[in-house]
Amino acid sequence: MRRLRIEGNTPQQAAAKSGFSTATAYRIEHGPHLPAAAQARRQRRRPDPLEAVWDTEIVPMLTAAPGLRAIAVLEELVRRHPELDPGIRRTLERRIKLWRGLHGPAQDVMFRQIHPLGELGLSDFTDLAGLGVMIAGATLDHILYHFRMAHSGFEHGHVILGGESYSALAEGLQNALFVLGGVPLKHRTDSLSAAFRNLDRDAIEDLTARYAALCAHFDMEPTRNNTGVAHENGTIESSHGHAKKTIEDALLLRGSRAFEDLAAYRRFIDEIFARHNTRRSKAIAIECATLNPLPADRTIDYQETLVQVTSSSGFVLRKVFYSVPARMIGQRLRVRLYDDRLECFLGASHVLSLARGRADHATGKHGHVIDYRHVIHSLRRKPGALRNLVYRNQLFPRPAYARAFDALTERRSDKVACKITVELLGLAHDYACEAELAQALEIELDAGHLPCLDTLRERFRPATASVPVIMIEAVSLGLYNELGMISGGDVA
Known part of the structure; x- marks a missing residue:
């Protein structure tokens, strides 16, 4: 620039030949220094509000207390010095952040890891109750079992109705591995502290042994991160947030959080993870080629116990009463306890499946899983038992x-209300019209009418098929004799 000016070029010409703007050329004319160097350092325009307390108190x-928050420091300063302006919060936060960078304690370092192909799969649980999912009109309180391969990013999710447990881990892990199509060398989960909660030492040791046996069945090395150190499981912990946001977005696009049943919601979750895995299909295919083969069969993913069916036509398991058909009273059932269901066996014969219930841990009240079909025959003989059941x-x-029972109780005697309600349940059982009958009851009650048993019986009674009249004409026995006779003219 200077050489061009000495050669007689104008500032505009020198700037153009040097690749500068005209404004830059004029600035260089006035001084060779950079703008920042030419400017005088800005002086403080107001007194430092923290000067009196910074070194002596803050x-x-x-x-x-290195972990003390800036807002807590401010509140303490205002308490000690009421004359301080609370508006100094941002100044205090900046000053504390700078002090910690210069004089604060060393923080934990997160060491990024290289994850070899097929080496590590991780499991964890995350809460989804805040999504507000509805199943058959009721809010679903649930968590999600989440599996992830560290290298390829393959993910699988399974809806869990209860809390963290061995059954939930075993079922979710096996589902994930069979969807993946192979087995990694190692499996890592958290400390399982939630599953161990409220268990005695023997139960904890048994659960630990079962987890080790589960991994041994798939020939995986079982590992755990240290208690309270979530970042050791960070490969899957960090993906929880992404999974939740993806599910939330899918629910918003769906336009409704209500599902017909649990199976429909589980299909919805499976589709979300399937789309994620499709986007990473190339990396997953490369990693799958390095995985160990799956075993021929699944291993046990349930807990088994024996229960006695009482005279109440049911049994109690983990503070929940389950009803069973009355013919099983006095029998001893072998129950396989899964996360979402119970499979009941009498001897070696499977007799029934029950939805799993859970007690209210907040209040300590027992839960109930009742099927009216199990007790309706006895209840018809004792309808008064319904009142205080x-x-x-x-x-x-x-x-x-x-709702029908409440309406009948308000306008009829207790005896009549119990009798009619039990007969309504019997009608739903006999004619297999539970849903249709409920709809008819809603219409009657909305109109201010009480249900009429005779009308409902006539409405839902199956149509009687008419038997056609068939006339059979008797055949003369003499015709059989004619069949065996051959006339002489017929012989050739």
Whole structure:
């Protein structure tokens, strides 16, 4: 620039030949220094509001308690010095951040890892209750079992109705491995502290042994991160947030959080993870080629126990009463306890499946899983038992039946109300019209009418098929003799 000016070029010409702007050329004419060097350092325009307390009070606080938040320091300063303006919060936050960068304690370093192909699969649970998912009109309180391969990013999710448990881990892990199509060398989960909660030492040791046996069945090395050190499981912990946001977005696009049943919601979750894995299909295919083969069969993913069916036509398991058909009273059942269901066996014969219930841990009250079909025959002989039945509310299969009982109780005697309600349940059982009958009851109750048994019986009674009249004409026995006779003219 200077050489061009000496040669007689104008500032505009020198700037153009040097690749500068005209404004830059004029600035260089006035001085060779950069703008920042030419400017005088800005002086403080107001007194430092922390000068009197920084070294004497704030620094000792931060030294004694390095994790102290800036807002807590401010509140303490205002308490000690009411004349301080609370508006100095941002100044205090900046000053504390700078002090910690210069004089604060060393923080934990997160060491990024290289994950070899097929080496590590991780499992963890995350809470999805905040999504507000509805199943058959009721809010679903659930968590998600989440599996991820560290190298390829393959993911699998399984809806869990209860809390963290061995059954939930075993079922979810096996589902994930069979979807993946292979087995990694190692499997890592957290410390399983939630599953161990409220268990005695023997139960904890048994659960630990079962987890080790589960991994041994798939020839995986079982590992765990240290208690309270979540970042050791960070490969999957960090993906929890992404999974939740993806599910939330899918629910918003769907336009509804209500599902017909649990199976429909599980299909919805499976589709979300399937789309994720499709986007990473190339990396997953490369990693799958390095995985160990799957075993021929699944291993046990349930807990087994024996229960006694009482005279109440049911049994109690983990503070939940389950009803069973009355013919099983006095029998001893072998129950396989899964996360979402119970499979009951009498000897070696499978006799029934029950939805799993859970007690209310907040109140300590027992839960009830009742099927009115199990007790309706006995209840018809003793309809008055309905009035103060312990599990009366759980007996009604749909809200319309409970609503009918309440309406009958208000306008009829207890005896009549119990009798009609039991007969309504019997009608639903006999004619297999539970849903249709509930709809009819809603219409009658909305109109202010009480249900009429005779009308409902006539409406839902199956149509009687008419038997056609068939006329059979008797055949003369003499015709059989004619069949065996051959006339002489017929012989050739």
